[in-house]
Amino acid sequence: MLFKDVTMIGENEEIIRGAYVGVKGKFIEYVGTEAPREDFGRVHEGRGRLLMPGFYNAHAHSPMTLLRGYGENLRLHEWLHDRMFPFEAKLYGEAVYWGTLLAMAESMRFGVVSTTDMYDFGEESVKAVLESGLKVNFGRPVICFGDEDIYGLKSFREAMALLEGLNGAGDGRVVIDLSLHAEYTSTEKTVRQLAEARLEKGAGMHVHVAETEQETRGCAERHGGKTPVAYLAGLGLFEGRTTAAHCVWLTEEDMGILAEKGVDVATCPVSNMKLASGVCDVPALLAKGVNVAIGTDGVASNNSLNYIEEMKFFALANKSAKGDPTLISPAEAVRAATLAGARSQGRRDCGLIKVGYRADLAVLDISAPNMRPVHNLLNNVVYSASGGDVLLTMADGAVVYEKGEYLTLDVERVAFEAEKATEKILGELS
Ligand SMILES: [Zn+2]
Structure with missing residues (x-):
């Protein structure tokens, strides 16, 4: 496919007008302001459109779409124990x-x-992602409150089976990470053994860290005054590619550790605001050189996957919390949503519109009334655009969504079956 005469976001978040971007197979093979000589097949007329890297959602619990709107206006503890856990206990593969x-x-x-x-x-979740044409870094979380070794745990066995069976599936669209749910749902032995296992397998790690004040205070009580970051780092969990989700309650030293270990932070601004957990200090992390990406968290605490909205909250949350409107530029927000997310997933050839990179792209309608006039297009993308302005989404060179058409799945059936599953579970709970 050739995107012709399109406005695009360049490698340094610069706006390039009148661009041509040629995609062949899974890769971007041409980027320039002159028409390529080569034939790239279908021509996508780009006038009035913005071509940008697709978004990389750096922390989510996808199947929680089933719980959308199920627990509202509750404190985290009640939300989890009265709504999420009972529902999740009834979940099944289908x-x-x-x-x-x-x-x-x-x-x-x-x-x-x-x-x-x-x-x-x-297995079921990854199968769904493969069918959709999108990509996933999947981690089966290990939770353990007892004294046993992790090797016999069902969760760990499942995680290892996924790693052996599905890592790299779909020509690399699927990456299997190992995952610790959190400090407060595991023992020291669990963390140590999981850290060893992931090193041995060379797998990534995905873990919730310092989401709430209660968690952080509890960790200090349980582990001799240590913060979650210091505790997990001390047990070796951050050796290798690691996504630490939330990171709201950090000390100066914690930020130093995250920077030194090269840990990727996935901040979840909407979920943190909705559950009143606090705001991740993104400017301080960026100043220390930490790679900060953006996650939606589960839909049950968001309540959508509208990633453009997430970018806006990413910028607003820090401005508001710090009382400083100069914090987080639109370029920083776009970078966190795209390249930083791809990096956090270990996808080194993703997240930029660049020759040799995978064609993971999104097209936005910039001719819509909410996008005009244009003083600075990036400002409009972060603050004026809405999710509905996305006209086309491409992953690994394949168009998966275009102008209301879902090309890889039967969206009516998917919504119907998801609602049916929700009703079945609710029926068992009543
Ligand atoms: Zn989460």
């Missing part, structure tokens, strides 16, 4: 499959090409 497909439909509608996921029923 429900997770349809819930994930619903999340993939919503993701592609909003320009998201890849998701860092943490959930149960990995």
